[in-house]
Amino acid sequence: MRRYLLKRIPSALLVLLLASFVIFLILRLIPGDPATSLAGPDAPPDAVHAIRDRLGLDRPLPVQYGSWLGALLTGHLGPSYAIGGQVSDLIGNGLGATLELTAGALLLVVLLGGAFGLVGATSRNRAVQAALRVVTTGALAVPPFVSGVLLVLLLAVGLGVLPSGGYRPLSDAPDIAVQYLAMPALCLALPSAAVLGRYLRDGLERTLTEDYIRTATALGVTRRRIVRRHALPNALPPVVTVLGMQVGQLLGGAVLVEAIFAWPGLGQLAQQGVLRRDYPVVQDLLLLLVAVFVLVQLLTDAVYAWLDPRIRWE
Known part of the structure; x- marks a missing residue:
C-alpha cells in the first residue's frame, strides 16, 4: 500500500501545480480590480496606483504567481487584501x-x-x-x-x-x-x-x-x-x-x-x-x-x- 501511494504522489503534485496555475489565471481574468474596490469608485488614480503598488498587483503576472507559490511552500500566506488579517488565520x-x-x-x-x-x-x-x-x-x-x-x-x-x-x-x-x-x-x-x-x-x-x-x-x-x-x-x-x-x-x-x-x-x-x-x-x-x-x-x-x-x- 505504501508503495502504491508513493507512486501516486507525483501525479497528485502535478495536479495541484496545474490547478494552482488555472486558479491564479482565472482570478486575474475576472473583470474588476482589487485596488479600485479598496480605494472606492471616486478615488483618484494616484490612490489606486499606490494601493496596487502596496499589494504587488503592478508586478508582472509570472512574478505574482511565483510569489504566491513561494508563500504556499513556506506556509506564510500573507495578508488579506480586503477582509483584513492574515489569510492563514482567516x-x-x-x-x-x-x-x-x-x-x-x-x-x-x-x-x-x-x-x-x-x-x-x-x-x-x-x-x-x-x-x-x-x-x-x-x-x-x-x-x-x-x-x-x-x-x-x-x-x-x-x-x-x-x-x-x-x-x-x-x-x-x-x-x-x-x-x-x-x-x-x-x-x-x-x-x-x-x-x-x-x-x-x-x-x-x-x-x-x-x-x-x-x-x-x-x-x-x-x-x-x-x-x-x-x-x-x-x-x-x-x-x-x-x-x-x-x-x-x-x-x-x-x-x-x-x-x-x-x-x-x-x-x-x-x-x-x-x-x-x-x-x-x-x-x-x-x-x-x-x-x-x-x-x-x-x-x-x-x-x-x-x-x-x-x-x-x-
Missing part, C-alpha cells in the same frame, strides 16, 4: 466549522445512501420502491438553496424543533451543537446520499444475479445472510469510489449551504473574498479545496484496492 478560523459540517453531512450520506441502496435492492414491496424513487429523484432534482429553505420552513418555522441557522462548536455543548448542525448537514447530504444509494442499489442488484448467489440460495442460505456476507462486500468497491467523489461535492456545496444557514465556515469566507476581489483568500481557498479532493481520491483508491483483492498495489 482560513484556520473557518476550517473547523466547515469540517464539522462536511463530516456531519458525510455521515448522513453514508447512513441515508446505505439505507436507500439496501432497501432499493432487497425490498420487493412496490410501494416502498416507488417511495424510494420519489425520494432519491427529489433529492437529486432539488438544489440545496431550495431544499435548505424548505427545511427551514418545515423544521424551524413550522415544527420549531431545530434552529433556523447559526453555529455552536461541538466542543462547547455537543447536544446543542448537533441541533444547529442537523439541518445544514441534511441539506448538504441529500443529493450525495441519493447518488450513493443508486450506485449501491445497482451494484447489489447486479451482484444478486451472480451464479454463486443462486448457489447459496439453493443451499438454503437466508437472503439476509447472502446480502450481508456475500453481495454487499462485492458491491462496495465501486461505491467507495463514488463516495470519495462525493466528498469533493460536499466541500463545494458547503459554500452555498453555509450562506443559507449562517454557518461561519470557509464558505462564508469564500463569498466575502469573491465579492471583495480578495485574491489571496480566494485562490488559497480554491487550492485547498483541490488539495483535499486529491487527498481523498488517493485514500479512496487505496481503500478500493484493499476491498478488491484483484487490484494490485504495483
